[in-house]
Amino acid sequence: MNSSKSTAWFLSLAAFCSASVLSIAEVNKAEQIAPDVYFHEGDLKGHGHCNNGWIVFEDYVLVVDGNFPSGAQEIIPKIKAITDKPIRFAFDTHHHGDHAYGNQIWVDNGAVPVAHTGVIEEMKKYETGYYGGKPGRWEETAKSRTDVAASKLKPPTLLYNKDMIFDDGKHRVELLHFGVAHTHGDGFAWLPKEKILFTGDACVNGPYNYMADGDSEQWVKTLAAAKKLGAQTICPGHGPMGPAQVLEDQQAFFVELRKEVKKYAVRKPEEVKAAVDDIKAALLKQKSIARYVGEFLTAQVEKVYLEMGGKPFQPKTAALNGHKQHAHEHGREWVQDK
Numbered sequence: 001m002n003s004s005k006s007t008a009w010f011l012s013l014a015a016f017c018s019a020s021v022l023s024i025a026e027v028n029k030a031e032q033i034a035p036d037v038y039f040h041e042g043d044l045k046g047h048g049h050c051n052n053g054w055i056v057f058e059d060y061v062l063v064v065d066g067n068f069p070s071g072a073q074e075i076i077p078k079i080k081a082i083t084d085k086p087i088r089f090a091f092d093t094h095h096h097g098d099h100a101y102g103n104q105i106w107v108d109n110g111a112v113p114v115a116h117t118g119v120i121e122e123m124k125k126y127e128t129g130y131y132g133g134k135p136g137r138w139e140e141t142a143k144s145r146t147d148v149a150a151s152k153l154k155p156p157t158l159l160y161n162k163d164m165i166f167d168d169g170k171h172r173v174e175l176l177h178f179g180v181a182h183t184h185g186d187g188f189a190w191l192p193k194e195k196i197l198f199t200g201d202a203c204v205n206g207p208y209n210y211m212a213d214g215d216s217e218q219w220v221k222t223l224a225a226a227k228k229l230g231a232q233t234i235c236p237g238h239g240p241m242g243p244a245q246v247l248e249d250q251q252a253f254f255v256e257l258r259k260e261v262k263k264y265a266v267r268k269p270e271e272v273k274a275a276v277d278d279i280k281a282a283l284l285k286q287k288s289i290a291r292y293v294g295e296f297l298t299a300q301v302e303k304v305y306l307e308m309g310g311k312p313f314q315p316k317t318a319a320l321n322g323h324k325q326h327a328h329e330h331g332r333e334w335v336q337d338k
């Protein structure tokens, strides 16, 4: 190998290593990340799917996240190709459609949807159609997703307040809750033996933070509590899995976003809105969090500004319309059918 060749080889190796640190998995591919433990990065862009994981216990399979109905249908055959053990439990990390609307599919396949009690509280707030009130988010989503229109909302029926433990002596999964973050009912799935943490959308790996249903100040604290587990592998709600650094970076993004918005906290809404580009530039300068900065920044800035006592931006733009943004974020508008 001559020196220019070896330099090129070294550079490509370096590029591969740095890319692989925060980007290991491949979209739509079941990946074994430890014995009997799998990660599946969902097709967010094409179908609005979230990430999934599953753990093959001695007698059954526990799946992390319900996904959309089409997302559940996508991974069930992949699980069945790996094991003939029954899928008994599907853990919704939170109430959003791309993490919980597939519940009925899991039930039809013999599983029980599991979640923190906060998920039910959130569903009562947003899924008004199911609970006897005016059409809620499910009905809204069903307008643009045929998989949702063809299924029905199935709130989780096995609930935990503090934690829930699955342990067959070989594998142990602890379902946990650390407080408000992405929603008011975020659950984590922690595998203490393998030091793997499934975070739902409390931690993502890329510009996917939908913030309207959460609280950024508490989110930072919730991530601090999650960090104490000492996870070595982070399986986020969206984006590729990665090392502990992902949790660190996600938290840093909120800390820095709050710092930037705070500078404008006493200003008028139009001044804050006009400052979004400056805030964006400041955040992009910080290498470890730049990948979290994306098209939702205006809405994120507005949300933090509201939390700090500010008033909504005017006029309302598509990006600021919570409903529309939520739809966009979770892929609803991109998907007409499976």
Ligand SMILES: [Zn+2]
Pocket: 094, 096, 099, 182, 201, 210
């Ligand atoms: Zn979500």
